[in-house]
Amino acid sequence: MKEEERYKDIRVDIKNFNFYYGDFQALHNINMEIEKNKVTALIGPSGCGKSTFLRSVNRMNDLVDISKYEGEILLDNESIFSKKYDIVNLRKKIGMVFQRPNPFPKTIFENIVYGPKIHGEKDKNKLMEIVETSLKSVALWDEVKDKLNKSALGLSGGQQQRLCIARAIAVKPEILLMDEPTSALDPISTSKIEELIRELQKDYTIIIVTHNMQQAARISDYTAFFYNGVLEEFGDTEKTFTNPVNKKTEDYITGRFG
Numbered sequence: 107m108k109e110e111e112r113y114k115d116i117r118v119d120i121k122n123f124n125f126y127y128g129d130f131q132a133l134h135n136i137n138m139e140i141e142k143n144k145v146t147a148l149i150g151p152s153g154c155g156k157s158t159f160l161r162s163v164n165r166m167n168d169l170v171d172i173s174k175y176e177g178e179i180l181l182d183n184e185s186i187f188s189k190k191y192d193i194v195n196l197r198k199k200i201g202m203v204f205q206r207p208n209p210f211p212k213t214i215f216e217n218i219v220y221g222p223k224i225h226g227e228k229d230k231n232k233l234m235e236i237v238e239t240s241l242k243s244v245a246l247w248d249e250v251k252d253k254l255n256k257s258a259l260g261l262s263g264g265q266q267q268r269l270c271i272a273r274a275i276a277v278k279p280e281i282l283l284m285d286e287p288t289s290a291l292d293p294i295s296t297s298k299i300e301e302l303i304r305e306l307q308k309d310y311t312i313i314i315v316t317h318n319m320q321q322a323a324r325i326s327d328y329t330a331f332f333y334n335g336v337l338e339e340f341g342d343t344e345k346t347f348t349n350p351v352n353k354k355t356e357d358y359i360t361g362r363f364g
């Protein structure tokens with residue numbers, strides 16, 4: 107592939123990125139390129155910096171006032187820390203789904219239209235269309251179409267998580283960040299979300315933190331192995347799982363630690 111073509115496929119480019127909580131350095135000189143319409147899995151033992159990395163990409167870490175960073179994260183060749191991306195704008199482009207389903211204590215309908223309304227959508231028909239498309243994208247429409255005005259809290263955990271994914275994609279982001287999105291779910295709901303991730307990758311670029319090695323192997327194209335805040339290995343998932351370059355990666359994926 108020509109250099110120019112290859113360049114076009116990179117949505118997020120992380121360059122020499124360091125991150126600190128006060129004096130503690132949580133990420134050490136991370137360099138990573140996140141490719142468009144691919145699923146990139148972040149793996150590694152507890153406390154190795156996966157969430158810190160994920161939360162850096164949409165500047166969630168700005169909320170921690172002792173935090174500081176060095177280096178660069180580029181979204182479409184523009185720094186996410188630049189004025190072009192104020193936080194509201196950036197989060198519109200980079201949606202996030204959390205470990206525990208966290209729907210708002212509002213109706214299913216209101217959960218989905220919340221973001222679009224913030225971004226100025228007022229037209230009732232348009233909002234209804236967004237609700238239908240978003241819920242269809244997460245295969246939840248048939249299950250909830252007759253109770254859009256019921257509380258989202260009445261849904262099962264798996265349905266709530268699909269609703270949260272629908273809420274995230276309702277504003278048409280480009281990137282979806284997922285922080286262990288299935289860790290609170292039963293196996294059936296988990297496999298539905300995994301299927302969904304594979305579907306969504308046609309339209310979105312996905313970065314997912316997971317503790318589940320089988321899940322990383324099943325759903326991701328690329329895998330990044332973090333250890334003590336260092337990106338020890340990053341590459342093709344199949345290769346990482348069958349023929350890792352780094353001894354620490356091998357020990358981790360074969361369950362020798364973590």
Ligand SMILES: Nc1ncnc2c1ncn2[C@@H]1O[C@H](COP(=O)(O)OP(=O)(O)OP(=O)(O)O)[C@@H](O)[C@H]1O
Pocket residue numbers: 127130132150151152153154155156157158159170
């Ligand atoms: N708000 C914070 N203030 C200070 N230190 C923090 C904060 N958040 C995380 N850390 C520290 O940064 C390091 C990386 O944490 P992080 O949550 O990114 O790891 P992780 O790999 O996502 O862990 P887990 O798999 O357990 O969720 C840990 O040592 C953690 O204690």
